[in-house]
Amino acid sequence: MVTRGKVCLISGVLLVLLSAQFGFTAPSMYGPKGLFRVISADPEDMGSFSMNLHLFATQPSLDTGYVSSDTVDTFPAGATDGYGQAQVHISMSYAIFDIWSLYFGGHFIGDAVETENVSGRSRSPIGPYMGYDNRRSIGLGDMQVGTKLTWPLLSSESESKVVLGLDAFASFPTGTKRDTVLTQSGGDILENQGGVFRFFSSNGYDGGGRLLFTFRSPGETPVLFHANAGYIYRSFVPDMIANQLVAGFGTEVQIGYITPFIEITTEQWIHDSEEIYGNPPIRISPGLRFSTPVGLAFDLGGDFRVSSENTTPIDEESYVTTGVGTCPPWAVHIG
Structure with a gap:
């Protein structure tokens, strides 16, 4: 059975094995220097x-x-199920020059549903409704490569004060493709490929870019403000209805080896696609970064959804995640 205790145990093991950032910069989830999702324009x-x-x-x-x-x-309600999501992002970045860096990365993804065996509930799924057998899917996500260019505008001898940047990226459909065929595993677990309530791959060659802005205050305890705005193109869905505008704003305070930070991020549909894909997400993500003199950094934080819940059922043909997989009400970040 997929229990919460097992989820906590797995998360703890991953914390020990995967919580180090190796290098002399503090990368974001995607690879370039930044917070969680917000990318810094800092060179x-x-x-x-x-x-x-x-x-x-x-x-x-x-x-x-x-x-x-x-x-x-x-029955429209009556059961309470636990929808577990986990993603392990792995990325690397290299600065060819002070103003130009390259990065690439990928991720492992896991979906799990711990179902409640209420009286009378069917064991097997019927239509869009799950039975009381637990569900699980584990696989690879798409690979992303990108480049970041920066232009310091105002600077002193010791640090840049205002920096503009450009981040361009491309995504390749290396992720596990979704398959709705269910196989029995472990007695009470049904497995399928490519996600239970998400798509592990977009099934297309995608791309996009972000404009970056960073302001750094002077002094021994600098305050940094970051802003990102960009566009994501998805090739698999026709008529560009799944393309999105992305935006993020964040601030951090560098206090010695400890950096508290907070960011707000969103992905908004370009067209009137809410009727198709549901409410777009808006999330607030506070965190703490612990740095060391030897170049290791550790992040701990979380997501809190501030937008309305996306209740749109998943469309098996679209390769666009909807519903609970879009933006959970809360999540934990360890990096």
Whole structure:
């Protein structure tokens, strides 16, 4: 059975094995220097190399509908299932020059649903409704490569004060493709490929870019403000209806080896696609970064959704994640 205790144990093991960022910069989830999702325009030292291992995990409990095995009646609520998500991001970045760096990365993804065996609930799934067998899917996500250019505008001898930047990236469909065929595993677990309630791959060659802005205050305890704005193009979905505008804002205070920070990020549909894909996410993510003199950094933080819940059922043909997989109410970051 997929229990919460097992989820906590797995998360703890991943914390020990995967919580170090190797290098002399503090990378974001995607590879370039930054916070969690917000990328800094700050230049990186020429020749610097960083490697990032980042865990994102959550298991919210949601009220779900089910089908009775006795009467085949549909109950709109009555069961409470735990929807577990985990992603391990692995990325590397190298600064060819102070103003130009390259990065690439990928991720491992896991979905799990701990179902409640309420009286009368069908064991097997019926239509969009899950049975009381637990669900699981583990696989690879798409690979991303990118480059970051920076232009210091105002600077002193010791540090840049205002920096502009450009981040351009491309994504390749290396992730596990979704397959709805279920196989029995471990007695009470049904498995499928490519995600239970998410798509592990977009099934297309995608790309995009972000404009970057960073302001750094002078002094021994600098305050940094970051802003990102960009665009994501998805090739698999026709008519550009799944393309998105992305934006993020963050601030951090560097106090010796400890850096508290907070960011707000969102992905908004370009067209009137909410009727198709549901409400777009907005999240606030506070965190703490612990640096060391030897170039290791450790991040700890979380996501808190501030937008309305996305309740749109998943469309098996779109390769666009909707519903609970879009933006969970909360999540933990360890990196």
